[in-house]
Each structure stands twice: as C-alpha cells, then as structure tokens.
Amino acid sequence: MKQRVAAIVGGGVIGGGWAARFLLNGWDVRVFDPDPQAQRKIGEVLDNARRSLPGLSDAPLPPEGRLSFHDDLAEAVRDAIWIQESVPERLDLKLKVYKEIQGACDVSAILGSSTSGFKPSELQQGSARPGQIVVTHPFNPVYLLPLIELVTTGANQAGLIDRAQDLLRGLGLFPLHVKKEIDAHIADRFLEAVWREALWLIRDGIATTEEVDEAIRMGFGIRWAQMGLFETYRVAGGEAGMRHFMAQFGPALKWPWTKLMDVPEFTEDLVDRIAEQSDAQSGKHSIRALERIRDGNLVGMMRALKARDWGAGAVLNGQDRRLKAGTPLAGDIDALEDPGRPILTLARAVPLDWTDYNGHMNEAKYLEAFAAATDRFMELIGCDAEYIAGGGSYFTAETHIRHLDEVNAGARIEVRTQMLLGSGKKLHLFHEMHAGDRLLATGEHFLLHVDLETRKPCPPSDRIEAAMARIAQARAGLPLPEGAGASIRGPS
Numbered sequence: 001m002k003q004r005v006a007a008i009v010g011g012g013v014i015g016g017g018w019a020a021r022f023l024l025n026g027w028d029v030r031v032f033d034p035d036p037q038a039q040r041k042i043g044e045v046l047d048n049a050r051r052s053l054p055g056l057s058d059a060p061l062p063p064e065g066r067l068s069f070h071d072d073l074a075e076a077v078r079d080a081i082w083i084q085e086s087v088p089e090r091l092d093l094k095l096k097v098y099k100e101i102q103g104a105c106d107v108s109a110i111l112g113s114s115t116s117g118f119k120p121s122e123l124q125q126g127s128a129r130p131g132q133i134v135v136t137h138p139f140n141p142v143y144l145l146p147l148i149e150l151v152t153t154g155a156n157q158a159g160l161i162d163r164a165q166d167l168l169r170g171l172g173l174f175p176l177h178v179k180k181e182i183d184a185h186i187a188d189r190f191l192e193a194v195w196r197e198a199l200w201l202i203r204d205g206i207a208t209t210e211e212v213d214e215a216i217r218m219g220f221g222i223r224w225a226q227m228g229l230f231e232t233y234r235v236a237g238g239e240a241g242m243r244h245f246m247a248q249f250g251p252a253l254k255w256p257w258t259k260l261m262d263v264p265e266f267t268e269d270l271v272d273r274i275a276e277q278s279d280a281q282s283g284k285h286s287i288r289a290l291e292r293i294r295d296g297n298l299v300g301m302m303r304a305l306k307a308r309d310w311g312a313g314a315v316l317n318g319q320d321r322r323l324k325a326g327t328p329l330a331g332d333i334d335a336l337e338d339p340g341r342p343i344l345t346l347a348r349a350v351p352l353d354w355t356d357y358n359g360h361m362n363e364a365k366y367l368e369a370f371a372a373a374t375d376r377f378m379e380l381i382g383c384d385a386e387y388i389a390g391g392g393s394y395f396t397a398e399t400h401i402r403h404l405d406e407v408n409a410g411a412r413i414e415v416r417t418q419m420l421l422g423s424g425k426k427l428h429l430f431h432e433m434h435a436g437d438r439l440l441a442t443g444e445h446f447l448l449h450v451d452l453e454t455r456k457p458c459p460p461s462d463r464i465e466a467a468m469a470r471i472a473q474a475r476a477g478l479p480l481p482e483g484a485g486a487s488i489r490g491p492s
C-alpha cells in the first residue's frame with residue numbers, strides 16, 4: 001500500500017495530538033505551524049503519546065511514520081490525503097487558511113477541521129470546493145480518546161463521508177457522524193453546560209475548583225465513562241426504567257436546579273479566584289506531568305473497558321482485530337510457514353499500567369504476557385472460544401519464569417513459543433520474550449487438557465491432537481531451547 005501522508009495545519013494542543021495519532025498509526029506527517037516552538041511542543045506531546053497509545057492495543061501498531069516540519073503551507077499539504085486544520089478558533093483565520101490549503105492540495109484530499117464550535121457550512125462558505133471540507137472534532141488527548149464528531153453538510157458527497165469514516169476507523173478512532181449541523185456539535189454542548197454551571201458554583205462561593213472536580217471524578221464522571229447519560233438514567237429508574245425516571249426527575253428541570261441560561265461575568269476577581277484555586281489544587285505538577293498522570297489514568301480505565309468489551313473498550317478491541325488480521329497473530333496452524341520454528345504468539349507494546357514503582361514492567365505482567373501467548377497457542381491448535389464453549393480447555397499446572405532483562409512502557413515486545421511436548425492430555429510450552437534482539441524473559445508452562453464439566457484431565461479432540469502432532473513432527477530432532485527445564489538453584 002502507498003505510504004499515507006497527513007498534513008497537520010496548526011500544531012498546538014490539538015494539532016500535536018492529531019500528529020501523534022497519525023504517526024503512531026504508520027502515517028507520514030507534515031506539519032505547518034508558524035510558531036517557532038511548535039517542533040519542541042509536538043516532540044513533547046509525542047513522547048507522552050509513545051508511552052501511552054501503543055500499549056492500549058493488544059496487537060502491534062504499524063511502524064511509526066516520518067514526521068517533518070515545513071515553512072511552506074503548500075509544501076506541507078501537497079501530497080496529503082488527509083489535511084487536519086487545528087488553528088485557533090477564529091472563523092476569519094480558518095477561512096483564510098482553507099483558501100491557501102485548497103490552492104495547493106489534491107482535489108480528492110479530505111480537509112477536516114478540529115473546530116469545537118463552528119458548523120461545517122460556516123467553514124465551507126466562499127470555498128471553490130466546499131465538498132472537501134468537513135468538521136472532524138476530536139477530544140483531548142487526541143492520541144488516546146476515540147471519539148471524533150464527523151459533522152457534514154449536503155455539500156459533502158456520500159463517498160467522501162464513507163472514506164473519511166474508514167480512514168478514521170483505521171486510526172483507531174470512533175467517528176460519530178453528526179448529520180444535522182449545530183453550533184458546538186453534540187459533545188461540546190454538554191461540556192459547555194457543565195462548564196457554565198461550575199463557573200457559577202465558584203462565582204457564588206459554593207465550591208472551590210477542587211470541590212467541583214471531586215464532585216465529578218468521584219461519582220458521575222466514572223459512571224458516564226462507561227454508560228453515558230441515557231443508559232445510566234435508565235438503570236437509575238429501577239425496574240420501572242426510563243419512564244419512571246423521567247416522571248420522578250422531570251419536574252425538577254423546571255424549578256430549576258441550574259443556572260444554565262446565564263454566564264457569570266468574567267470579572268478580574270472571578271478569573272483570579274479560579275486561577276489561584278487551580279494553582280493551589282494542581283500547581284505542583286507541570287502541564288506535561290499532568291498529561292502523563294491523565295494518560296496513565298485513561299489507559300487504565302480504557303483497558304478495563306476493553307476487558308469487558310464495552311464502550312470505548314469495544315472500539316479498541318475492534319482496532320486490535322483489524323491490526324491482527326492477516327498477521328501470524330490471527331489464523332490457524334495452516335497459516336504458519338514452518339510450525340517447527342518458534343511461533344509468534346504475542347506482539348504488542350508494554351502498556352502504561354503494566355509498569356510499577358521501579359519504572360519498568362512489573363513481574364506479574366510477564367506472566368500476563370505469557371498467559372496471553374499460551375491462549376494464542378491454544379487457539380492455534382484448535383482450542384479456541386468455540387471449542388472451549390463445547391466443554392474442553394487447558395489448565396496450567398506448573399509455571400517457571402526467568403526474568404533476564406527489564407523493559408519500559410511503550411516498548412514493543414514479542415513472544416515466540418516452542419511446544420516441547422504436545423501429546424494426549426499433556427502440553428508443555430516454552431515462551432521466549434524479546435524486545436528487539438534483547439531476551440527479556442522465558443516462561444515454561446505445563447498444561448493439562450481438561451473436561452470443563454468434570455474438571456478432570458482428559459484427552460483433547462482429534463483435531464487438537466493432529467495439530468500438536470504436526471508441530472511435534474516439524475520440531476523432531478531439534479535441541480531443547482537454552483534455559484528449558486531450569487529451576488531455581490537451592491540456597492548456597
């Protein structure tokens with residue numbers, strides 16, 4: 001496939017996040033931003049993205065693309081198939097920039113705007129090719145959060161909208177197609193409502209910035225991350241559901257509890273109060289450090305949702321399936337070139353939540369990685385989800401791990417597996433974990449095939465037996481790998 005090129009026009013907070021999202025998904029990225037600090041700032045955002053995004057996947061991301069900075073806008077956008085505009089939120093500036101972009105870019109390129117509030121029809125006005133311009137509104141940090149509000153108008157053809165959605169999905173994003181344009185799209189209307197309310201609470205001396213944040217993150221913030229608003233309230237209606245919930249809490253909307261219609265005046269006193277409270281609350285951390293704290297928390301929460309295949313986690317699982325398709329990490333034993341050679345059973349980056357107080361991958365996570373490699377090996381020989389649902393599986397009876405070298409968050413690791421014995425109910429595996437050419441660990445595991453009903457060992461299916469025999473035959477005569485059969489030396 002031809003190398004994909006994205007142009008980032010405006011490389012601040014959001015443009016930097018887009019640059020990281022494209023680069024880490026294998027695209028070449030060309031940046032145009034007149035700010036002399038843009039290169040440094042994007043470099044710092046990229047460092048944070050590299051330690052957090054790759055580990056969100058249980059499959060390896062493609063090799064990173066090339067990043068270049070350009071003084072000339074036309075040069076940056078010329079070969080790009082996607083141009084993402086993230087200049088400051090001023091309509092006159094955005095319209096001027098589109099004119100320059102469209103004078104130089106390919107007519108088939110997609111021109112997405114990160115605008116938080118402008119409607120696409122406002123961005124398309126006066127353009128010779130309005131159909132090329134769409135709103136693709138992201139959420140900070142763009143390299144971790146999947147939602148993109150894709151807002152279109154009648155000027156955008158169905159083919160372009162489909163292509164935009166496909167390309168966004170390929171970047172691991174979740175395009176939400178907003179078909180009827182409105183100021184601030186969907187999500188920013190909620191954010192603004194909460195923001196207004198919070199400003200009043202502070203202006204009226206009811207809460208501090210810290211108390212507002214606690215009220216969100218200790219309760220409904222966690223709830224919203226996994227079910228949104230309506231599903232959450234449906235559950236809150238109890239057995240009587242949504243109708244009961246609306247009957248009970250509907251009247252309160254008219255009292256009203258909120259001051260949503262007004263905005264407090266940004267007096268010097270209010271701005272000072274918020275800035276001082278915010279300094280007292282979070283000033284001990286630099287912005288980059290806060291970003292790292294935020295990223296670690298987001299990765300942990302999103303990986304928890306992944307394990308439950310729910311919400312943003314289901315989006316990540318879909319991306320993993322796309323990344324694994326056609327690689328040795330998918331398919332059965334027939335897809336292997338040589339079943340006698342160590343078989344690739346795991347390839348991924350070390351997730352942030354696998355690291356510990358020593359700053360490297362925690363010992364328990366070596367077992368987690370080897371367990372995933374064992375699961376993949378089982379799948380390869382035919383012990384897949386369908387087989388397990390039918391009542392047969394493997395239980396691990398013994399494990400021996402050697403920790404030989406350390407590895408940090410974001411680093412790519414691979415596990416290759418050799419079957420030392422696979423016959424009847426017995427399965428003896430030897431895993432080697434590498435980061436590049438460094439051997440990090442070995443894991444030796446003895447498993448027994450079991451009947452899930454009786455919970456007792458029993459022979460596997462003929463298909464599994466045949467797959468194991470094929471691997472055993474291909475390995476016949478090969479020496480045992482170094483370290484196999486080792487045990488901990490007794491006290492000297």
Ligand SMILES: NC(=O)C1=CN([C@@H]2O[C@H](COP(=O)(O)OP(=O)(O)OC[C@H]3O[C@@H](n4cnc5c(N)ncnc54)[C@H](O)[C@@H]3O)[C@@H](O)[C@H]2O)C=CC1
Nearest residue numbers: 010011012013014015033035086087088089114115116140
């Ligand atoms: N900050 C946020 O939380 C979010 C912002 N957005 C939207 O993203 C856009 C950018 O916002 P931020 O990244 O926050 O702003 P920012 O101020 O961090 O970055 C804007 C960048 O644009 C550059 N720039 C200015 N004029 C330019 C020009 N003519 N050509 C190229 N680059 C130029 C600036 O040097 C700066 O680096 C806005 O439309 C905003 O509404 C969207 C989602 C979230």
Ligand SMILES: C[N+](C)(C)CC(=O)CC(=O)[O-]
Nearest residue numbers: 115116138139140188191
């Ligand atoms: C504050 N904001 C309107 C710029 C926020 C957004 O547009 C989305 C986000 O990341 O919160």
